[in-house]
Structures are given as C-alpha cells and as structure tokens.
Amino acid sequence: MKSVAEFLSSSHPTAFSFEVLPPLRGKGIEQVYKAIDRLVEFSPAYINITTHRTEVVYREISQGVFQRTNERTRPGTVAIAAALKGRYGIPTVPHVICSGFSRAELENELIDLSYLGITDLLVLRGDRAKGENRFIPMADGHTHAVELCRQVEDFNRGLMLDDKEYEPLADGFTFGVAGYPEKHEEAMNIETDIEYLKAKIDAGAKYIVTQMFFDNRHYFSFVERCRKAGIRVPIIPGLKPLTSLTQQALLPKTFHIDLPVELSEELRRCDSNDKVKALGVEWGIMQAKELKAAGVPSIHFYSMNATASIEQIAKAVY
Numbered sequence: 581m582k583s584v585a586e587f588l589s590s591s592h593p594t595a596f597s598f599e600v601l602p603p604l605r606g607k608g609i610e611q612v613y614k615a616i617d618r619l620v621e622f623s624p625a626y627i628n629i630t631t632h633r634t635e636v637v638y639r640e641i642s643q644g645v646f647q648r649t650n651e652r653t654r655p656g657t658v659a660i661a662a663a664l665k666g667r668y669g670i671p672t673v674p675h676v677i678c679s680g681f682s683r684a685e686l687e688n689e690l691i692d693l694s695y696l697g698i699t700d701l702l703v704l705r706g707d708r709a710k711g712e713n714r715f716i717p718m719a720d721g722h723t724h725a726v727e728l729c730r731q732v733e734d735f736n737r738g739l740m741l742d743d744k745e746y747e748p749l750a751d752g753f754t755f756g757v758a759g760y761p762e763k764h765e766e767a768m769n770i771e772t773d774i775e776y777l778k779a780k781i782d783a784g785a786k787y788i789v790t791q792m793f794f795d796n797r798h799y800f801s802f803v804e805r806c807r808k809a810g811i812r813v814p815i816i817p818g819l820k821p822l823t824s825l826t827q828q829a830l831l832p833k834t835f836h837i838d839l840p841v842e843l844s845e846e847l848r849r850c851d852s853n854d855k856v857k858a859l860g861v862e863w864g865i866m867q868a869k870e871l872k873a874a875g876v877p878s879i880h881f882y883s884m885n886a887t888a889s890i891e892q893i894a895k896a897v898y
C-alpha cells in the first residue's frame with residue numbers, strides 16, 4: 581500500500597482530505613465518527629488527526645504551596661488513529677509535535693504507532709504554551725520541528741535514544757511538514773521562513789501542507805518561492821471555510837493571515853453566523869475550484885466546527 585507521501589507524488593486527480601480534532605477528555609469518539617461520516621462519500625485520500633500539547637497547571641495543595649502538573653485536555657492521537665483506520669480503512673495521519681513532549685515521550689509514541697502499522701505522520705513544532713511569549717521546549721525536548729524530523733529518520737534507521745542500534749524498520753515512517761504562505765509568525769521574513777522549510781525537507785519530509793489562506797495568490801506565490809529554493813516535494817493547500825462573525829478578527833490574530841479585501845468587505849456586510857457560513861461556502865468553492873483547475877495534488881480542509889460547510893464545498897467541487 582502506498583504511503584500518503586507516495587500517493588501525493590503520484591499522478592492522480594486532485595484529492596480530498598481533511599482534519600479531525602480528538603474529543604475533549606471525557607467525551608466519546610462518536611462526535612468524530614459523525615463528522616467523518618458526513619465526508620467519506622467524497623473518498624478522502626487520508627484523514628489528519630490533530631494533537632495538542634500538555635499544559636502546565638499549578639494547583640494549590642496547601643496554603644501557599646503549589647504543585648506543578650501537566651494536563652492534557654484531549655486524548656493523544658495514537659488511539660484515535662487506530663480507531664479510524666479500523667473503522668474506515670482510510671489512511672490516517674496523526675500529528676506528532678514537539679510542543680509539550682520530551683524526546684523520550686515522542687519515541688514511545690513512534691513505537692506505538694509503528695506497532696499499529698500507522699506510518700504516515702505530520703511533523704510539527706506545535707504551539708507555545710498558554711501565557712508564554714516564546715516557544716519553550718519541554719526538558720529534553722525539541723525546539724524546532726526539524727529536530728523532530730531528524731528523530732523520526734533516526735528511528736526509521738533503528739537509532740534509539742538509549743544509544744543502541746536496532747534493525748531498521750521494514751516499513752518506516754514517512755511524513756509531511758507545515759508551510760506558511762504568508763510566513764510563520766516568528767519568521768523574520770518569507771525568505772528565512774522558506775530556508776527553515778527547506779531544512780525540514782532536507783531532514784526527510786516528503787510533502788508540505790500549508791497553513792490556511794483565503795487568497796489563492798498567496799499559495800501560488802509560495803509554491804513559486806519554494807521551487808526557486810529547490811523544494812520539489814508536493815505542496816498541499818490548506819483551506820478553512822469561514823463559519824462565524826468572530827472569525828473576522830480571530831483568524832487574522834490567531835493565525836497571522838490576511839483576509840483579501842473583497843472577502844473582508846463581504847464579511848462586514850454579514851450580520852449573522854448563518855450569513856457568514858453561506859459566504860464561507862461560496863468563497864471556499866471559488867478557492868477550491870481554482871486550485872483544482874491548477875492541478876494541485878490534494879486540497880486539505882481544516883474541519884473544526886466546519887464539517888457541514890466542507891460537505892457543501894466538496895459536493896460542488898468533487
């Protein structure tokens with residue numbers, strides 16, 4: 581069976597893929613199934629599964645005495661990936677992140693995923709912890725995604741953290757990484773950002789999935805810059821339809837992206853979430869049709885709170 585990376589590099593019509601979010605701790609997996617059930621008719625080539633860092637929480641255990649603990653609000657991706665693979669038979673791509681994990685914890689996650697035969701990954705640095713103004717790795721953790729890329733490649737070769745050498749994996753991990761058409765918020769400029777992206781490709785990444793964007797010109801310009809920098813792997817555009825009024829301020833602030841003037845003018849005319857959703861579907865169809873016409877390998881949809889909109893877009897495009 582082809583890896584996701586091999587599939588994306590092969591000749592095929594523009595594929596459909598999307599991302600799901602593990603349920604909050606204490607919630608069942610049924611809500612994830614419901615979201616996927618609405619989208620399987622469009623034959624997704626793969627399903628990504630997000631993960632979240634553990635958060636540091638200080639709890640008062642006696643007067644003036646606090647205990648530092650790590651808390652995770654959602655389950656990890658290993659169990660979710662195994663459940664979805666078994667239920668749907670669709671390749672699953674769990675996110676593996678530096679943020680909130682030590683190298684040993686990451687190695688254990690790789691061991692579990694390899695044992696389950698889940699060998700497609702998306703390797704990311706992850707977000708800063710709440711309240712931090714810069715990214716701080718866990719003790720014995722990674723500062724940059726490129727370091728995690730190298731750990732995965734070492735794992736494939738049988739090089740573990742105990743300094744012992746094991747047999748290389750017969751079916752090693754293949755992985756993609758993130759790219760930012762409007763540059764990462766911490767990059768000094770787009771040129772240095774692409775340098776860092778090239779380093780991740782040189783460290784073993786086989787494809788790129790972009791941050792969301794609402795102006796396709798950003799994507800096409802980003803691809804052109806990457807090609808000039810010697811990056812030859814598939815570059816998958818990531819789309820997210822607008823669904824609420826709050827996103828006109830929230831998305832630019834959180835993801836450091838611009839909304840094009842035409843879209844922002846239409847958005848300011850909306851006076852309800854329903855009108856925003858209708859606009860989001862219309863704009864998403866326009867973006868997806870143009871990208872598909874350009875022959876992109878796949879269009880990846882960020883589906884958090886947007887499953888119904890993605891369903892409408894996919895019906896119009898696929």
